[in-house]
Amino acid sequence: MPCRSLFARLLPACLLALLFVQAPGASAETPKFKVCWSIYAGWMLWGQMAEQGIIDKWAKKYGIQIEVEQVPDYVASIEQYTAGDYAACAMTNMDALTIPAAAGVDSTALIVGDFSAGADGILIRGADRDIKDLKGKTILLVENSVSHYLLGRALEWAHLDESEVKIENVSDKDLAQAWRSGKGDALVTWNPILADLRQDGDSTLVFSSHHIPGEILDLLVINSATLAAHPELGKALTGAWYEGMRLMGMPTAEGKAARTQMATAAGTTLEDFELQLKTIRSFYAPRSAYAFASSEKMPLLMQRVAGFADAHQLLGNQGNGLQQLGISFSGNRVLGNPAQIKLRFDPSYMQQAAEAKL
Numbered sequence: 001m002p003c004r005s006l007f008a009r010l011l012p013a014c015l016l017a018l019l020f021v022q023a024p025g026a027s028a029e030t031p032k033f034k035v036c037w038s039i040y041a042g043w044m045l046w047g048q049m050a051e052q053g054i055i056d057k058w059a060k061k062y063g064i065q066i067e068v069e070q071v072p073d074y075v076a077s078i079e080q081y082t083a084g085d086y087a088a089c090a091m092t093n094m095d096a097l098t099i100p101a102a103a104g105v106d107s108t109a110l111i112v113g114d115f116s117a118g119a120d121g122i123l124i125r126g127a128d129r130d131i132k133d134l135k136g137k138t139i140l141l142v143e144n145s146v147s148h149y150l151l152g153r154a155l156e157w158a159h160l161d162e163s164e165v166k167i168e169n170v171s172d173k174d175l176a177q178a179w180r181s182g183k184g185d186a187l188v189t190w191n192p193i194l195a196d197l198r199q200d201g202d203s204t205l206v207f208s209s210h211h212i213p214g215e216i217l218d219l220l221v222i223n224s225a226t227l228a229a230h231p232e233l234g235k236a237l238t239g240a241w242y243e244g245m246r247l248m249g250m251p252t253a254e255g256k257a258a259r260t261q262m263a264t265a266a267g268t269t270l271e272d273f274e275l276q277l278k279t280i281r282s283f284y285a286p287r288s289a290y291a292f293a294s295s296e297k298m299p300l301l302m303q304r305v306a307g308f309a310d311a312h313q314l315l316g317n318q319g320n321g322l323q324q325l326g327i328s329f330s331g332n333r334v335l336g337n338p339a340q341i342k343l344r345f346d347p348s349y350m351q352q353a354a355e356a357k358l
Contacts, residue, residue, distance in 0.1 A: 029063075030063065030064065030065055031064050031065070031230060031233075032064070032065040032066075032067065033064065033065070033066050033067070033087040033088070033226070033230070033233050034066075034067045034068075034069060034085070034086045034087055035066060035067070035068045035069070035086060035087060035088045035089070035220075035237070036068075036069050036070070036071045036077045036080065036081060036085075036086045036088075036089045036090070037068070037069075037070055037071070037077070037089070037090040038070065038071050038072065038073065038074040038077045038090065039070070039072075039192065039265075039266055039267075040074075040090075040119075040190060040191065040192075040218070041119060041191050041192065041266070041273065041276035041277055041279070041280055042113050042114045042119070042218040042280050042282065043090040043113075043218065044262035044265055044266055044273075045241070045244045045245065045248055045262065046068050046070075046090060047068065047070055047262070047265055048244065048248075048258060048261050048262050048265065049068070049240055049241075049243075049244040050068035051261070052258075052261075054240050054243055054244055054247075055068055055236075055240050057240070057243075058235075058236040058237070058239045058240040058243070059236050059240075061236065061239070062232035062233070062235055062236045063232065064230070064232055064233060064236060066233070066236060066237070069086075072173055073171060073172065073173050074091075074142075074145075074172050075095075075099075075142060075145065075171070075172065077089055077090070077091070078091050078095055078096075078099045078100065079099065081100060081221070081223075082099055082100040082103050082105050084223075087222060087223055087226045087233065088110065088220055088221060088222040088223070088226075088233075088237065089220075089221055090113075090218070090219070090220055090221075091219060091221050092146045092216055092217060092218060092219065093109070093216070093217040093219060093301075093302065093305060094145075094146045094149050094216070094305045094308070094309065095145060095146060096109065096219060096221045096343055097302070097305060097306065097309055097314075097315070097327070097343050098144065098309050098314040098315065100221070100342075100343075101325060101327075101342035101343040102309075102314060102315050102316070102321065102325070102342075104342065105223065105342070106223070106224040106225060106341065106342050106343075106344070107221045107222065107223060107224055107342065107343055107344070108221065108222050108223075108224045108227050108343075108344040108345075108346050109217075109219045109220075109221055109293070109343070109344065109345045109346065110219075110220050110221065110222045110227070110234055110237060110238065110346070110349055111219060111220040111237070111238060111241050111289070111349070111350065112217055112218075112219055112283060112289050112292060112293045112345075112347075112350070113218045113219065113220065113241070113245075113282065113283065113289075114217075114218045114280040114281055114282040114283060115209075115213060115214050115215070115216060115217050115218065115280065115281050115292075116190070116209035116216035116217075116218065116279070116280055116281075117209060117210050117213050117279060117280060117281045118208045118209055118210040118278075118279035118280075119190055119191045119194070119208075119209060119276065119279040119280045120146065120147065120150050120188070120189070120190045120191075120194070120208060120209040120216055121150075121188070121189070121190075121194050121205050121207065121208035121209070122134070122139075122150065122151065122154055122186060122187070122188045122205070122206050122207045122208070123179075123186060123187045123188075123189075123194070123197060123198070123203040123204065123205055123206070124137065124185065124186045124203060124204050124206050125184075125185055125186070125202065125203050126202070126203065126204065127204060128204065129203075129204035129206055130206060131154055131157060131158045131206045131207050132158045132160070133206065134154065134155065134158060134160060134164075134165055134186060134206070135158075135160055135164050135165065136164065136165065137165055137166070137184075137185035137186045138165075138166045138167075138168055138183075138184050138185050138186070139151060139165050139166065139167050139168065139184060139185070139186040139187065139188060140168050140170045140175060140178055140179060140183060140184035140186070140187045140188070141167060141168075141169070141170065141175075141187065141188040141189065142169065142170065142171065142172050142175070142189075143167060143169035144312060144314055145172075146190070146216050147188040147189055147190065148167070148188070148312070149215075149216070149305065149308050150188055150207070150208075150209060150212075150216070151165075151167075151188050152308055153207075153211070153212050153215070154206070154207040154211075157207065157211065165186075168183070168184060170183075172189065172190075172193065175187065175189050175193055176193050176196060176197060179197060180197075180200070186206075187203075191276045191279060192266050192267070192268055192272075192273075192276060195268075195272060195275065195276055195279075196268075208279075209279075210279075213281065214292075214297060214301055215301055215304065215305065217301075218280070220237065220241070222234065222237070224344060234349045235349065235352070235358050237349075238286075238349040238350060238352070238353050238358060239353065239358040241353075242285075242286050242353050244258075245282070245283075245284045245285075246284065248262070248284075249282075249284045256270070259273060259274060259277075285354070286350045286351075286353035286354040287354040289347075289350045289354075290347045290350040290351045290353075290354050293330070293345055293347035293350060294329075294330040294331070294347045294351075298329050298330075298345055299327075299329055299333055299335050302327050302329075302335055302345075303335060306321070306322055306327070306335065306336070309321060310322065321336075322335065322336030322337065323336070323337055324336075324337060324340060325337055325340045325341070325342040325343075326338050326339070326340050326341040326342065326343075327341070327342075327343045327344075327345070328341045328343075328344045328345065328346075329345045330345065330346070330347050330348075
């Protein structure tokens with residue numbers, strides 16, 4: 001990632017960062033935490049819950065304050081979380097591994113919200129294109145992000161090597177403009193950018209996360225030390241999330257109003273937003289999220305993701321990152337170095353939600 005060089009400078013600050021962010025003037029008896037998110041169909045709920053008071057309701061229940069902020073640039077939001085500016089951040093499983101975990105920030109996947117099932121995709125200019133047409137193309141994407149991972153999986157399907165394409169790194173906030181200005185032959189991105197560009201009608205979707213279900217997870221990731229010191233934060237965030245998910249999924253006027261508000265915030269129509277929701281497999285019920293997060297599949301999925309990260313030296317220059325850090329799962333399962341766990345899939349808060357214990 002272009003920001004990789006920043007990590008060496010961030011790491012000392014990360015290790016010394018406060019476990020939670022307390023705003024000036026906040027009382028010592030009421031801890032205040034900051035949570036960030038960026039625009040994506042699976043994460044619009046965070047903004048809607050903050051606006052509708054659901055976040056405040058759950059924060060008050062546990063005697064804390066939670067401030068939810070939107071960060072326009074997705075990668076920047078994770079960088080700021082890694083630097084200690086936020087207690088929690090919405091991000092994918094791969095980015096949780098390659099940015100905060102790789103930088104030494106022990107992080108926990110608190111909520112598994114959904115997995116991408118078509119929300120991430122690859123476009124090639126022109127009609128009737130095929131995945132094999134990627135060969136020799138200049139491809140725009142956020143380098144070393146989940147889009148890069150998706151490209152790698154597509155190239156595997158096409159029996160192509162990454163050396164047979166040219167990758168041009170473009171920030172997610174600049175991708176649409178770059179593509180419409182004529183740059184690149186192909187593009188890899190996620191919704192709502194993907195949905196917006198497909199409406200132009202001048203390209204073909206040749207591969208999407210629909211082909212690799214479950215590999216791209218959308219999470220809420222929280223600083224592990226903060227969570228250990230303040231489990232009430234984990235409970236409040238998880239409780240709020242499933243209240244919001246129930247509302248968003250309701251086939252009622254109230255549910256439609258919530259989805260309309262999220263669509264407006266995403267800069268699109270309700271019809272388009274609901275189409276975007278169909279490209280992700282959302283876990284509306286905490287029981288299904290808990291079952292997925294605690295399944296035997298999780299280590300296998302993360303092994304594949306870690307393999308890609310290592311191949312691109314995102315976990316260290318030696319390409320042996322899992323010798324340096326570990327990923328833990330429920331049932332005391334560990335991938336990599338068990339003495340250096342830096343990413344934890346802890347489904348216990350989702351389990352509490354499923355058992356109505358929040």
